[in-house]
Amino acid sequence: MTDSADSRASLGDGIRFAFGTLTVLPVRVARWDRAAARAGMLWAPLAGLVVGLFAAAVGGALALLDAGPLLAAVASAAVPAALTRGLHLDGLADTADGLGSGKPADDALRIMKQSDIGPFGVITVLFVLLAQIAALYELYGESWAQGALAAALSAVTARLALTLASRTGVPAARPGGLGAAVAQTVGMRTALTVAALVVAACAAAGTLFGASPVPSAAGAAHCALAAVAALAAAELLLRHCARRFGGVTGDVFGAVAETAATATLIALAVR
Template sequence: MTQGWDLEPDDAFPGAPMAYDLAACLRFYSRLPVPRLPGEGDPHRVPDFRILPRMLPLAGLILALPSALILLVAWALDLGPFLAATLAVALATLVTGALHEDGLADVADGFGGGSTRERRIEIMRDSRIGAYGGVALVLSLALRIGALATLLDRTGALAALALILAASLSRCAALAPMVLLGPARPGGAGASVGSPDRRTIEIVSLVAVALVALGWSAGLPLAGMILMPAMALAASLVLTALARAKIGGQTGDVIGACQQVAEIAALLGLVATAPR
């Protein structure tokens, strides 16, 4: 039932395949308690990433809504840009269960501390965080908080929209290693979920263009709206190339790390063009 979006006779309601994929995205990328939908199969099944990412842009928007709300509330309470941005990033981390941050730390430890492909993969599978991973986490949090605080100072409430757009665009950009690389571990989890098909990539690209248009129409600078997806994709592609060189493929950690660097790049692209 999730192999496409054409309505099937046994679908529980119109648009059920889309709703199932959205629910699966939210379950996979967050700790949100998403209930089983009417007519849905096993909600804990292995995701099919050939088609599932079609709903990823919308899932990214939904996951960022709590952070955007707390950002606006803190700003309205006059807590200042730094505290408001810190609260927003903290809530974003709680919503996702630090899923992407964990991937970034593992990639930093593996790529920085391993001298061979096998050793790098072994380090990445270790649950402990080393010096490289710790530094990467601190820098990621600092850059995201700093960028959001700057946007609050320059654009006011529009910073909440910027946060939502960055969350969605970065998850789209993080599909790059799944499309361009095979699994680094043929027997790992990444090998069982598949790779986004062409139709899925086309849908994600169209949604990204729509997000850019939304941000521009809401008042964010056009140059920033162009730079956000461009820099997010560029950052993800750089890390994808590094993964090819270091471990010969992609893993879940690499995808999570791509989301982090893509979100940072997207926010910095907007900061660079936001009027002072």
């Protein structure tokens, strides 16, 4: 579907779709069609920003209250999970089970659709959360500001990865569900434009990463590169899943988001 055909949804429709499907915030989705889905995926980074600011506020407050960097890190990792009811982590677990099963695409998709979580899913979620907490611990150990900023940026980058995953050329693996609703709704050029704008915003926020109060070019470059590296990691997973399953599902979208969030935090923790 072309960008012009999808452009009929209003700004409000898009924002409501983004918040209504990607968060548990009390937002009513007024429209559930391709036009609203396209607009919603374009505004997905905004939903990520709100989630990230909540995570940054809780973690930063704990750090400022001398609760310690570990508790601040755990809180910053827990808030996004709470604000999505663990939807993305559940998608990560299901995707890991499907990939780890080694079965043909149809069988793997059936495994992913089951309500239980297998050993691959448990292990993957465990190590992903440990990686997020470890990276946040290092950053909060540097300063509350670095930890809080990392929490916010990781949530934004995670949802930006969803915008890119919704681009044309990446089909749905099966009909029905959120994956089919948003698959191929965003034109490639539009997705890249949103990505460029969000990475530039990450670079602007990265000026806060300097060791002094003076805006830091190194901090800006660090944050921009972290966002790009995270999107690259998410893209590798997306392409592998598209080949393995014949397209994307809602579970794959969750796995892509968690991969981007984790990669952002790791990249920011690396000096």
